[in-house]
Amino acid sequence: MNGRPIQVGLFIPCYIDQLYPEVGLATVAVLEQHGVTVDFPVEQTCCGQPMANTGCREDTRPLAVKFLKIFRDYRYVVCPSGSCVSMVRHHYDEYLAGMPGFEELKQRTFELCEFLVDVLQVDRIEGRFPHRVGLHNSCHGHRELRLGASSELMIPRFNKVRQLLSTLDGIQLTELERSDECCGFGGTFAVNEEAISSMMGMDRLRDHQRAGTEVITAADMSCLMHMQCLIRRHKLPLRVMHVAQIFAGQPLT
């Protein structure tokens, strides 16, 4: 990295900012551990995905424009959420195509794990996490950003999140029956199709319990939030931690 520190604009999803501040702090810590200088532009709020996924395009547009304005001038933008990055990379065209700086922004916006693997070329996370960990492959990161090879595709197997996790000392990654089935969060889907959403989440949790998982981790906190709220309601012996928290060496939550 020729000596000069890489500077990134930190993009923290709204629900992480408001509900899971420790995940944001862990993201900062991980980036700094890898020699990156972090800047958090305080004007940011939300990428607009809830509106976009409901179909309310006109309510999404100003948020996309705001996002572009805030993050346009960073060399890299990094975010601890595959879903929010996918919004920028794959779904902003509808709102921002042709606007100055947009194409560059799309190419420079990264989910945390892919930034570590693809840009910083990190092949090992220093640290110890002596627990049985179940990786939840959050759909948007998995199938839209291709953080890993989805089970449907007949391509060589890879998984950037798992690859990083597996380098931690003492970690045991559990094997699930369904390696990449959706947890059922799906944003407004969680409320709109409440019955199916909750059942999908419960089915994921049962799969993790069968596999002997202690801690469920993922590159998206939204899936983990949904599962955590089911765990608390049903008093299940499972915990959730964002991958950034594990990488940063935060204690078990």
Next chain:
Amino acid sequence: MGTAVRSHPLEAADFVANEDRMHWHDRALWFVRAKRDKAAAAVPEWEQLRELASQIKLHLLSRLGEYLEQFERNATRHGAIVHWARDAEEHNRIVLQILQQHGVRKVVKSKSMLTEECHLNPVLEQQGIEVVDTDLGERIVQFRHEPPSHIVLPAIHIKKEEVGALFHERLGTERGATDPAYLTEAARGHLRNKFLNAEAGITGVNFAVAETGGIVVCTNEGNADLGVSLPRLHIACLGIEKLVPRMQDLGVFTRLLARSATGQPITTYTSHFHGPIPGGELHIVLVDNGRSRFRADPVYRSSLKCIRCGACLNTCPVFRRSGGHSYHAVIPGPIGSVLAPLRDPRKYYSLPYACSLCGSCTDVCPAKIPLHGMLLSWRGDLAHQKAIPWTKRISMKLGSWVLRNTWLYTLAGKLARTFMPWMPRWTLYHRLNAWGKHREVPAFPRRSFRELYRQQLKQNDGRQQ
């Protein structure tokens, strides 16, 4: 515009309420998905085949008119009689006329989603013509006066105990019998009589080859073959998107179809028909029924690449947990949720939302239809047409307004984090909080990330000075 049917979330909640049955349904379909994975993995060029299939169909759609005329010429050369139907009504009228001209009273039919789409059976039955669906699953749902719940596995929602009770009543099998082999044997005997007495056979078509004028019908039970070999009259009904340009293109699709559908390398029967049997007649009815309109649509056009394998249904975590009938559409699941609103957006508005946007359907589709992208696109179109409930539109407007103003967003967050922990349980968990029905509400921390981060930066500055 039809009136809205009972919305998907309501139907889905009913299906989920019977948890054992729902899980049984989920596991049955997941088993098929797993079989598909194994079969697909055994083909080294699987992903190339998908790409090829997609390109062949896109090419076909770009010159559909030419290929249809070529198909008609070649099919006619083999002695088939080709009919063109603008819509379902015309299709049904054509089929009825052919049957009436031949004085047909008894028809056997093999699986055809197109005749389901056109609602052919009731039209024929009204005219006193007996129509017997000869696919085992279809016969079961026909006995129950139900539509199929799945396009490849029409009776997947029914347990063998229920089939036993149904056959006891309808076919006189032993009371309480549940052995699939025994029940299948009984259906076989029953259907054999129907085949022997039928005066016409109706089939769907999986592929029609423009270059040869031949049609291809894929089944596992051989019921299509029997149904068009015993009677003199064969009527084949197909949607105009079922064409492939050349014979050599066909192999791409037959290799993908059965593997994607059931995990078999190929269907037990892949039957090619070129003209009628000696002394018989073959009528081919080409049906548009909205397809030209879909083809003209730049976004949804590629939904016509669908080969009706059902893989997107099997993989869909929502379909597996809500059952095919919850969609109230002829074709359920992801592809059905794309197609149904093309017919009637207001009636089917809830279907594009019956999806967590997980994208599994897109990755499993052998024709590479970007299914979940289309469902997302539908949401935009439905909201634009104001076909979604006003409550959704207002809440998103409000949300957007708050999020556009950073100070408002920060304030709203602060208020929520300050007051939420003090709220008595009954104010949070009630009828209006769908989230909280089966889940706790997230715990609200005292400080947001931005507050903590600012504090951390200040401390660091302090230390540095």
